[in-house]
Amino acid sequence: MSVACVELNGSIVLNNGTTVTRAWLTDELTTGAPAGNPTQTLTGFFFPGxxxxxxxxxxxxxxxxxxxxxxxxxxxxxxxxxxxxxxxxxxxxxxxxxxxxxxxxxxxxxxxxxxxxxxxxxxxxxxxxxxxxxxxxxxxxxxxxxxxxxxxxxxxxxxxxxxxxxxxxxxxxxxxxxxxxxxxxxxxxxxxxxxxxxxxxxxxxxxxxxxxxxxxxxxxxxxxxxxxxxxxxxxxxxxxxxxxxxxxxxxxxxxxxxxxxxxxxxxxxxxxxxxxxxxxxxxxxxxxxxxxxxxxxxxxxxxxxxxxxxxxxxxxxxxxxxxxxxRLPAAVVGYENDPRRDITELHRPRHIVAPWRG
Ligand SMILES: [Zn+2]
Structure with a gap:
């Protein structure tokens, strides 16, 4: 089964805690663009799930x-x-x-x-x-x-x-x-x-x-x-x-x-x-x-x-x-606003993405 590829833009916290402005989520969360076009592009504040x-x-x-x-x-x-x-x-x-x-x-x-x-x-x-x-x-x-x-x-x-x-x-x-x-x-x-x-x-x-x-x-x-x-x-x-x-x-x-x-x-x-x-x-x-x-x-x-x-x-x-x-499968949760500024944002997850779940 091929894994979907989701392009993330905005603010993305990676699994090592660093924050980047662009990343890709396939079977891993990475800053290196994978081959092929992303199946989805999302914008927001993203964190490992x-x-x-x-x-x-x-x-x-x-x-x-x-x-x-x-x-x-x-x-x-x-x-x-x-x-x-x-x-x-x-x-x-x-x-x-x-x-x-x-x-x-x-x-x-x-x-x-x-x-x-x-x-x-x-x-x-x-x-x-x-x-x-x-x-x-x-x-x-x-x-x-x-x-x-x-x-x-x-x-x-x-x-x-x-x-x-x-x-x-x-x-x-x-x-x-x-x-x-x-x-x-x-x-x-x-x-x-x-x-x-x-x-x-x-x-x-x-x-x-x-x-x-x-x-x-x-x-x-x-x-x-x-x-x-x-x-x-x-x-x-x-x-x-x-x-x-x-x-x-x-x-x-x-x-x-x-x-x-x-x-x-x-x-x-x-x-x-x-x-x-x-x-x-x-x-x-x-x-x-x-x-x-x-x-x-x-x-x-x-x-x-x-x-x-x-x-x-x-x-x-x-x-x-x-x-x-x-091995922990890659997944992210995304928000419209930054929960690091206002923790109540956690009540409104906008994207919960795990490409391995199809
Ligand atoms: Zn208990």
Whole structure:
């Protein structure tokens, strides 16, 4: 099958972050004019397609979705300008979506791993015995596309507080097994208590990260471990606190972390932590909300150009550098106005182009 060639004019950010005034999109985004005439010429502000680095296609509030609902989630994601997703765990195998039109490329983490009564029911693979963690990580490392997602903390109802799900030793062994298989591991954390063991064990990514102290931020920056702040989700912490009102310590902690969320993310950026942008859609948040998540990061004080870098070429480069990364197909999203000047422009993607999708 021949690949279409689209000529882009205006302002085009390439996959290495440089901006040019003319480029071509075939099976790659290039500044060298390909042979033959372009099949289409477009004008505007173009970026490598947005990357939602934390969402769950195939998951809704009840758990695994139908195939039909998973497809609708994928379409909503695509139409928001997202051409690449790193899923953060899904109970539904979504491989049937591969290659469908209006569907982002999905880098899968298999099923996320938790324990009974220590996460939202019906979402994750729940291990009765936490000693099974290394074997479970190994199984998901084999099932996914080079990423594994673990739930590292949740409320412990016996103490009424957030607490780690795993021991340091289980994490060290589990993450080592993933690394042996060329897979990376990212961890859901809300708490402070879970973080030292994760960093000691060589974790590759932190999701939410609301409990990170200045020391944790320094460790993340030093080790180039990215954090996905999921501000839309953290903005819901007061609701989670209301649901957990029988656990006053937990409720107070969640409320406090929710309230300080913008300052906390601003501190991460000051500390040099690499950010990924993730909506945490699937479960309670609707798919297709990357524009809102980017606006939240701007509200936290991250300059819009940096948000655009994080949400596009930097995320793509980070995911492409993973040991088991497949070649990422070229795609761009284009806007009439520059979202680096006004992030609300992300609500109006004008062109979402992936020639390999025909
Ligand atoms: Zn999530």
């Amino acid at each position: 947005l990357v939602d680095a934390h969402c769950h296609i195939g998951l809704d509030a009840q758990g695994a979705t139908s195939d039909h609902a998973a497809r609708q989630q994928a379409h909503a994601t695509w139409h928001s300008g997202v051409t690449l997703v790193r899923d953060a765990g899904s109970p539904r195998d979504t491989r049937f979506l591969d290659g469908e039109p209006n569907t982002p490329s999905i880098i899968r983490a298999g099923r996320h791993i938790a324990r009974p009564r220590r996460y939202i029911r019906h979402f994750a693979w729940e291990l009765d015995d936490p000693q099974q963690l290394p074997a479970a990580i190994e199984a998901q490392a084999k099932a996914g596309d080079g990423w594994v997602k673990i739930v590292a903390d949740w409320i412990d109802r016996s103490t009424g507080q957030l607490a780690p799900l795993w021991t340091r030793r289980q994490l060290v062994e589990g993450i080592a097994r993933a690394h042996d298989l060329g897979a990376r591991v990212t961890a859901h954390t809300f708490s402070t208590a879970a973080l030292d063991d994760l960093f000691d064990a060589g974790i590759d990514g932190i999701e939410h990260g609301t409990g990170m102290t200045a020391d944790h931020m320094a460790r993340a920056a030093d080790a180039a471990v990215p954090v996905t702040p999921t501000l839309l989700q953290v903005g819901r912490f007061s609701q989670i606190a209301d649901q957990g009102h029988r656990y006053p310590l937990f409720a107070r902690q969640m409320r406090a972390m929710g309230e300080r969320r913008y300052d906390h993310v601003a501190h991460m950026v000051e500390a040099g932590v690499k950010l990924l942008v993730g909506t945490d859609a699937g479960g309670t948040i609707e798919h297709g909300r990357i524009a809102d998540e980017c606006a939240e990061l701007v509200a936290a004080g991250v300059p819009a150009p940096r948000v655009m870098d994080a949400a596009t070429w930097q995320a793509r480069a980070f995911l492409a550098a993973a040991p088991r990364a497949a």
